[in-house]
Amino acid sequence: MSKRRREASFLLADVEPDIHIRVSGSEQLLRAHYDVLKLFSIVARDLPRDGSQPIAVWDLSRMVLEDESQPVSAELVQLWLDLLYARVDTARRVAVPTALEPVRSLLLFADAVGTGDALLQELGNALASNPGLTLKVVVGTGGGRKELQLRLQDTMYSFDDDNDTLIMDDTAGDSRNVCEGMGRAAVQSAVAAALEEWLALSGRLQLVPLVRKLMSFAKTQMTYWADVSILGPAAAQVLSPRVLKLLPPEILYEAVAWRFLQPEISDMVLDPEHLPALIAEETSDVSLVRSSDKTRNIAQLSAGGNLYLNFSFGGPGRKELQELVEGVVQRAREDDEAGPAQRQG
DSSP states (O other), X not given: OOOOOOOOSSTTTTSOOOEEEEOTTOSSOEEEOHHHHHHHBHHHHTOOOOTTOSOEEEEOTTOBOTTOSSBOOHHHHHHHHHHHHHTTOTTOOOOOOSBSHXXXXXXXXXXXXXXXXXXXXXXXXXXXXXXXXXXXXXXXOGGXXXXXXXXXXXXXXXXXXXXXXXXXXXXXXXXXXXXXXXXXXXXXXXXXXXXXXXXXXXXXXXXXXXXHHHHHHHHHHTSSOGXXXXXXXXXXXHSOHHHHHHSOHHHHHHHHHHHHHSOOEEOOOOOGGGSGGGSOTTOTTEEEEEXXXXXXXXXXXXXXXXXXXXXXXXXOOHXXXXXXXXXXXXXXXXXXXXXXXTOOO
């Protein structure tokens, strides 16, 4: 049996687009195939169509996304179309941005037109798997306004002990100054606000890998605390009511399981002379002291910076704890996916 030669990467390549899309600021209509749009968008699928007319017009010229003041642009709608067509046309390629900010409008638009979950999840996974993904943080207003692009993976940011220089350290051992002269409290509040906004959006769209990445970044930035951290106590602002209400169930299951199975942090504070035995000999560049109010143990790094030490006792080890949490979450997910008659609750 002879094989049929494939001559086209897209089966509708020779079919005239039958959906014309009107957008603000552009006299030229965007064109698409209804047979493609209906697979990915509920709104497009339900467009009114007159059987006697070969062309239907989808008017998006007055569509304004939340928190924006201008109607959606032709570039944004075209990017969304490219994402759709890339699923059915092997000749189409779409480069996912390495920064979160350019994707925000795309996610909001995709949500507004009822884009299918499979495509949204694919976009969320592509963002979360990008090791160079950055988060835009805006500090200040007017003439004092500054923008930071914080890398979300394998990076820790901290303030120099002696001034307001923001330093970036990565897992490769590289360190460099990011900026100077920005108030620490202002930076902490701005970082918390940016994380809150993105956790709310990714939670609303149930983009679990992206939620994990944002939370992992926040946890890393809390390694240092107080004035040295770019989050510090402002971290509590990240968990706003809307974030808590929009978090994917899987994330909430994990949080409860960790909280229940992990031993509580002890309020024990050791005398400094007892602390060296708790750390390896190769960490001779660390001196261990107590805070001035004697309520916490502190590891003072010779390279600069302080780390607070917390102790917990009993309970499962780290590996066993992880396995127990994964088991709890897996059972909960299976219960969610089961029909009402099979659910355990």
